[in-house]
Amino acid sequence: MLTQPQFFGRRKGRRIRKAKTVLLEEFLPSIKLDTNAPLKFGIKPQKICLEIGFGDGIHLAELALRHPENAYIGAEVFQNGVANLLSLITGVKQGADITDHIHLSENRSDNIRIYDNDIRLLFPLLPDSSLDEVFLLFPDPWPKKRHAERRFVNPDNIKELARILKKGGMLHIATDHPIYKVWTLRQMHQNQNFLWTAKCSNDWRYEPDDWVKTKYQLKALKEGRRPVFFEYKRI
């Protein structure tokens, strides 16, 4: 039996308004990842990607729209964030009076599955070499030394990411926190299964191609912090 890992972030924030509550109650079940069945999407995906801690879902919603041929698993504990993603992909806005059946916006393929819980509980259910890409964008930095063990980038999670990524698959980690930048490089360096692909500083100072800015990235830029983008290849 799995022991429940301790989660230190927020599961709930502001009161979730009516429309988003309806999205969570009525629409989420239709795209929620079924942990008792093999992974299935409404398409036959070319690639399967995972975003860990998608926050308000802007990045996930946009990538899934740009790439209808790929499938996306999004994991997020924060309910308000999950509700926001649902709003983005259905077009149901706050304050909407929902009377009809809710469905994905018409221009979207059925390529998203949501795991609305701690990704560490899903890891054991994901088969070896099952994913093509993983995004870990602006993870909570837990900058205090005494909280370092809460940081998502740690030996256990890196080991799991190495297991579930296919050889040649990519792990994208972005952060704007100086402590987390150094921490990530050190932690990743200690795992022999990943190769940092940067050839020069421009490769980690600037966004990779086909990038979508996340909410935390925009916040960092607004507050004058420079994010970095580490790209690791599973070897």
Ligand SMILES: C[S@@+](CC[C@H](N)C(=O)[O-])C[C@H]1O[C@@H](n2cnc3c(N)ncnc32)[C@H](O)[C@@H]1O
């Ligand atoms: C700092 S926010 C960044 C959100 C988003 N990636 C962005 O860049 O805007 C980190 C998010 O990761 C989520 N998170 C942290 N640990 C998680 C875990 N173990 N499983 C799923 N989500 C997690 C938090 O709930 C939070 O929403």
